[in-house]
Amino acid sequence: MSAFTNQAGWERIGRVVLGAALLYLGWGEVVSGGLGTFLKFFGFIPLITGTAGWCPIYAALRFRTNRQTVGV
Amino acid sequence: MNETPTIIDIWAPWCRPCRAMEPIVDGAAARHADRVVLEKVNADENSARVRELRVRAVPTLIAMSGDRELGRLTGAQSEEAINDLFALATGHRRAEAERMSKTDRAVRLTAAAAVLMVGLLSGPAIHLLVVGAVIGASTLTRPGRTWDSG
Numbered sequence: 001m002s003a004f005t006n007q008a009g010w011e012r013i014g015r016v017v018l019g020a021a022l023l024y025l026g027w028g029e030v031v032s033g034g035l036g037t038f039l040k041f042f043g044f045i046p047l048i049t050g051t052a053g054w055c056p057i058y059a060a061l062r063f064r065t066n067r068q069t070v071g072v
Numbered sequence: 073m074n075e076t077p078t079i080i081d082i083w084a085p086w087c088r089p090c091r092a093m094e095p096i097v098d099g100a101a102a103r104h105a106d107r108v109v110l111e112k113v114n115a116d117e118n119s120a121r122v123r124e125l126r127v128r129a130v131p132t133l134i135a136m137s138g139d140r141e142l143g144r145l146t147g148a149q150s151e152e153a154i155n156d157l158f159a160l161a162t163g164h165r166r167a168e169a170e171r172m173s174k175t176d177r178a179v180r181l182t183a184a185a186a187v188l189m190v191g192l193l194s195g196p197a198i199h200l201l202v203v204g205a206v207i208g209a210s211t212l213t214r215p216g217r218t219w220d221s222g
Contacts, residue, residue, distance in 0.1 A: 013182055018185055023200065027194035027200060
């Protein structure tokens with residue numbers, strides 16, 4: 001595996017912003033209860049996948065939003 | 073052994089992206105004519121060569137140095153990506169390839185800033201500040217693009 005990213009730049013930024021917003025809702029206690037606890041951890045998923053530029057679901061489905069493929 | 077870098081362009085007559093990329097590839101080859109050899113392989117007429125190169129789709133561009141594969145591009149590519157592959161073959165791009173791309177750096181800095189801000193607004197939440205700092209620090213070290221050898 002060498003063509004490591006499968007997300008376009010706009011999607012990566014969007015995921016990062018979404019992840020940060022969800023984390024704020026959870027950790028900032030804007031949302032409380034079970035949903036708040038859920039958001040505290042779920043927010044890390046778009047944040048991490050956006051930061052890395054690689055989505056495991058995309059990889060499983062052989063889908064990508066960036067066009068460039070580099071590597072063997 | 074011939075160590076002159078070679079760009080192998082695997083194409084097919086029916087392949088539209090191949091035709092679209094042809095002038096870009098030819099132009100890059102002309103600019104690097106003294107350092108890189110361009111080998112064009114018609115996939116329809118050279119199935120043995122295609123199998124040997126483990127090509128699964130056209131267009132495919134492969135940068136080789138002797139028997140060593142430096143990098144490969146599969147599918148329609150931007151002019152920038154094609155030029156990058158030629159530069160990689162000539163060895164001029166290796167240092168740059170090991171640096172982080174602008175997009176990667178922008179995304180990471182955005183993530184770091186966002187997480188730090190959330191961390192500050194949430195208490196502060198120390199672990200979020202740590203995560204933000206780690207993401208920010210990663211912009212100093214990790215390559216944004218990976219070129220693998222075959």
